[in-house]
Amino acid sequence: MRLIDEQFLETPFYGVRQMARHLRNEGHAVNDKRVRRLMRLMGLMPIYQKPNTSKPAKGHKRYPYLLRGLRVERPNQVWCADITYLPMRRGFLYLVAIMDWHTRKVLAWRLSNTMEAEFCVEALTEAIQRFGLPEIMNTDQGSQFTSFAWTDPLRRAGVRISMDGKGCYLDNIFIERLWRTLKYECVYLHAWETGSEARAGLRNWIDFYNRKRPHSAHGGQPPAVVYWQRNPTIQPDQQELRVAWKAPDPVQGSGSTSSFVVRGGRMPPAVVYCNQIETDQQRQRVA
Secondary structure (H helix, E strand, O other), rough: HHHHHHHHHHHHOOOOOHHHHHHEEEEEEEHHHHHHHHHHHOOOOOOOOHHHOOOOOOOOOOOOOOOOOOOOOOOOEEEEEEEEEEEEEOEEEEEEEEEOOOOOOOEEEEEOOOOOOHHHHHHHHHHHHHHHHOOOOEEOOOHHHHHHHHHHHHOOOOOOOEEEOOOHHHHEEEEEEHHHHHHHEEEEHHOOOHHHHHHHHHHHHHHHHHOOOOOOHHHHHHHHHHHHOOOOOOOOOOHOOEEEEEEEOOOOOEEEEEEEEEEEEOOOHHHHHHHHHHHHHHHHOOO
């Protein structure tokens, strides 16, 4: 699986047959059926257009792509999210990241051993808690991002939802480049045994990427530096300047404490969003 993942970074247009031919040319005894199963398990699809490559789950709504021709000129104007496969010494994990489109700063991330929507929603909730709401959220048409758990709170918070076209690899190009950089500079240099090792390694690299690694898009400045310089509405480390507020608990009928930034004594939309997420999750547990 690691060999497939490495080659896919180099040739994202390889389908099952081309990937199988490449592996056989490298001396690996594999057939098309095995390669198809592994690529499906890893969530890899070639970039060329073909039927149903990014089909959402049955009943899920698809949204139009809103970024074509749009000038993204400031932080929090557009966020993007995506999921990638991470090889381990034994097995693999899935990683989701939320990125600010303009500055390339990674706002939040989560690891999971399944492709369910829950870990994506957790990452999104953390990003909103710490950095406020985006104007537009862009993703692919994967079932995690077309799910009600992902789209409904965004719509209720007034965030415009944008989705890549089917098979349009370049529609979410910046986070695809993040995956390539992450894997070559971090993942492939280690052979993590456990999820906790992977989480610690990713935390260190993402902190390095955000705060110290020069980025070519910003004249060599790290993404976090550009984010704070160009976003005067919030201050660095604002997540530490918190107040507790009470959200009604549908299970016990009492308040549950969460921490958010409140400006001017008024609950901002980001707090409303997180309140909705927490309440929905509690209702699901009761059901």
